[in-house]
Amino acid sequence: DTEVTQTPKHLVMGMTNKKSLKCEQHMGHRAMYWYKQKAKKPPELMFVYSYEKLSINESVPSRFSPECPNSSLLNLHLHALQPEDSALYLCASSLTYQETQYFGPGTRLLVL
Amino acid sequence: AQSVTQPDIHITVSEGASLELRCNYSYGATPYLFWYVQSPGQGLQLLLKYFSGDTLVQGIKGFEAEFKRSQSSFNLRKPSVHWSDAAEYFCAVGAKTPGGYNKLIFGAGTRLAVHP
Numbered sequence: 001d002t003e004v005t006q007t008p009k010h011l012v013m014g015m016t017n018k019k020s021l022k023c024e025q026h027m028g029h030r031a032m033y034w035y036k037q038k039a040k041k042p043p044e045l046m047f048v049y050s051y052e053k054l055s056i057n058e059s060v061p062s063r064f065s066p067e068c069p070n071s072s073l074l075n076l077h078l079h080a081l082q083p084e085d086s087a088l089y090l091c092a093s094s095l096t097y098q099e100t101q102y103f104g105p106g107t108r109l110l111v112l
Numbered sequence: 113a114q115s116v117t118q119p120d121i122h123i124t125v126s127e128g129a130s131l132e133l134r135c136n137y138s139y140g141a142t143p144y145l146f147w148y149v150q151s152p153g154q155g156l157q158l159l160l161k162y163f164s165g166d167t168l169v170q171g172i173k174g175f176e177a178e179f180k181r182s183q184s185s186f187n188l189r190k191p192s193v194h195w196s197d198a199a200e201y202f203c204a205v206g207a208k209t210p211g212g213y214n215k216l217i218f219g220a221g222t223r224l225a226v227h228p
Contacts, residue, residue, distance in 0.1 A: 004155075042202055042218035043156070056213055090155055097213045100146070103156040 023091030144206030
């Protein structure tokens with residue numbers, strides 16, 4: 001089973017709201033990733049967690065705050081977002097940080 | 113710097129026709145190469161991958177890809193396309209960061225349309 005789940009599927013939020021995206025996998029993977037994908041563009045890496053520690057932050061603005069409470073769960077906390085942050089947010093996981101990444105279905109975010 | 117080029121932004125084929133999607137990469141060491149497919153509004157599904165060994169790689173849904181080091185290419189092929197293959201296809205290279213992490217670098221994608 002190579003399933004990564006993400007909730008919610010869709011999210012609409014105002015620029016003053018605080019919301020969270022959730023990602024979960026039960027494959028025993030120890031690396032988890034957040035990507036941002038704008039329309040008609042490839043995914044862009046935001047964060048990498050390896051063994052529940054933040055390993056890569058691709059210079060993402062602080063209004064995006066990742067959290068990895070345990071090896072199966074990855075959250076992305078959102079605060080004071082801008083309309084240009086509207087995108088599809090994809091979560092991925094891999095057995096280790098050197099292995100194949102498997103993606104979830106994504107959360108489509110609209111910031112008004 | 114590592115990069116991936118997918119020369120074809122859009123490709124249209126007839127159902128039942130053969131398909132080849134091109135991918136060229138730039139990477140100093142032996143690359144890890146991937147093809148992912150994305151249906152509209154969905155996540156990315158792994159079609160196949162190349163790490164080492166046999167340069168002809170078989171994937172899901174009848175796809176295959178061939179790694180050619182001399183041409184820095186990893187083209188995706190399918191002998192007979194089905195209407196359900198219409199989607200966006202991304203080629204990616206797994207590049208090692210200074211910390212040893214496997215960072216995926218994606219090409220711009222090729223959008224495949226299938227005519228009945």
